[in-house]
């Protein structure tokens with residue numbers, strides 16, 4: 001009995017080893033890993049520039065308003081808003097430049113009656129800065145009128161005084177970054193599960209279409225072949241995800257895009273765990289679908305319904321996360337077994353998943369895996385030797 | 399019945415309404431080349447699949463060494479399926495070594511055996527090529543290697559000779575003979591009856607899922623009605639008509655083929671022939687396996 005178990009495990013290992021060797025030897029693996037890393041790097045680059053321009057404005061100054069350039073920069077900086085000032089020869093040129101988007105706003109008029117021209121919206125903090133400037137001018141004039149000795153010092157003390165704010169729930173400065181990490185992770189997991197799930201289906205069909213399955217099943221059992229294939233291809237997917245994750249982590253911490261490498265590393269580890277859960281959940285179904293057909297051209301047809309579930313689940317899940325990762329809908333969906341593998345790791349990365357929810361999601365997914373594997377194994381075992389026309393699901397189930 | 403042979407005992411199988419096998423029974427003894435013949439759809443492939451456990455029988459049993467064949471014993475069987483199957487994108491050597499390992503060999507032994515059979519079947523130059531880049535005949539040689547690479551103790555080959563050139567047929571025949579000489583029971587099916595007659599120790603003829611005749615070629619032949627060929631150029635057309643126990647089966651310009659009922663005296667026929675004039679040929683004709691086969695098959699149709 002123990003000898004049989006050992007032999008059984010050996011066969012699974014041999015089958016998995018072959019899958020790994022064939023996958024790693026193919027060009028596809030290197031190419032797809034490279035492409036994912038490039039896309040990820042591109043996305044992060046885009047993100048840095050977008051984040052950077054968020055709090056920066058270019059302000060054109062014309063006529064008397066040019067005198068406030070220095071004050072404007074200083075005042076804005078105090079509010080954490082970076083302003084670049086540009087001297088504009090006349091109002092018409094400035095108008096054109098605002099229309100072209102070269103300038104964010106054009107400031108004209110005298111310092112005490114500043115007029116601002118913006119395209120369609122004015123940044124709220126910039127408006128405050130400019131309002132403050134005008135008031136300062138008016139106040140300075142009034143103070144001088146009233147005979148105050150040093151209006152500059154008075155104004156300085158007025159404008160540097162601020163309220164002190166205490167928070168009941170201090171805002172998380174890293175939340176934005178975590179959101180990015182979570183969403184990137186969700187996309188990566190979704191892509192890996194689809195790509196490698198599809199590999200499982202094509203692999204099964206290849207064995208059927210080349211008829212080698214009859215030779216194989218004369219010496220190994222169907223479940224061994226199924227398990228070996230899923231384990232082998234799953235390992236390759238895990239390797240790819242780990243490579244992409246480590247490269248991404250290195251890239252972001254070297255470029256300083258993300259300052260939360262600790263969080264990211266944790267998210268990556270959870271990501272790998274969830275990849276395994278998600279992959280095993282879907283891979284056996286992909287294998288069962290593949291076992292129904294004998295020709296590669298039919299693979300799309302049988303995997304279609306499952307792909308649809310994955311795509312729709314992902315699109316809904318992703319949008320729910322984008323709109324508010326704390327909403328009860330997001331929490332609910334992340335606990336649904338078929339969606340957990342994509343939603344939960346994202347919520348974990350965002351730091352929004354309490355331990356009990358993680359535990360519930362893992363247990364639910366494991367139970368689902370058990371159920372799905374049992375069903376898929378049955379279908380696979382019944383259908384994989386029936387070459388020729390497409391096997392009906394009903395026939396494969398009894 | 400010797401216990402070291404492969405026994406197929408009253409195996410039945412039906413596909414819905416179609417009865418593929420009806421109590422198929424025969425055995426293949428150690429060191430014996432057993433030829434399995436029968437018309438298309440007679441049930442040869444179905445039998446072999448059941449032996450390899452790729453298909454489940456409805457009833458009946460396959461035994462080896464006296465015990466029912468189970469999963470563990472099957473890893474010691476070598477199999478060449480009717481629908482050839484190999485991984486198209488895998489290299490020949492890698493593929494064979496992999497299959498040997500799957501059958502339980504150590505990695506070193508697998509590698510060694512793969513190299514050995516590749517050499518033996520003349521594929522040395524192609525060992526690093528993918529299977530899909532080989533010609534059909536060469537793919538078939540690889541397929542044979544795949545059946546042999548794990549040193550099987552039983553060989554089951556479904557139409558191993560189809561699609562081979564004459565040289566490859568000789569190589570294949572020699573390999574099968576050698577295996578049988580090592581004491582391995584070898585069961586193979588074929589439609590090339592002359593080849594089966596030449597090669598096999600015993601032959602089984604299947605018709606509609608049943609074994610209708612099994613034995614050495616000599617046994618099968620002796621069981622059939624004897625035939626005489628008589629060449630008597632001057633004999634009249636009806637010279638043989640009056641002879642008891644004689645049927646004329648064929649007649650071409652002065653040459654007759656006669657079928658004799660059991661116990662008919664040949665000398666009496668010779669006398670009758672000589673009475674018509676000179677006799678230039680008088681010979682006893684043993685039916686070929688092909689003729690036996692046709693008899694058996696048409697007998698079934700007549701029923």
Ligand SMILES: Nc1ncnc2c1ncn2[C@@H]1O[C@H](COP(=O)(O)OP(=O)(O)OP(=O)(O)O)[C@@H](O)[C@H]1O
Pocket residue numbers: 413416417418436437438439440441442443444445480
């Ligand atoms: N998958 C199947 N479904 C239904 N009927 C089948 C199936 N496979 C075989 N049969 C039927 O079983 C019978 C025996 O077929 P089998 O393939 O064993 O014949 P065979 O002797 O190998 O023929 P051939 O010389 O053409 O290879 C045939 O009547 C065939 O139609």
Ligand SMILES: [Mg+2]
Pocket residue numbers: 442443444480556
């Ligand atoms: Mg056949």
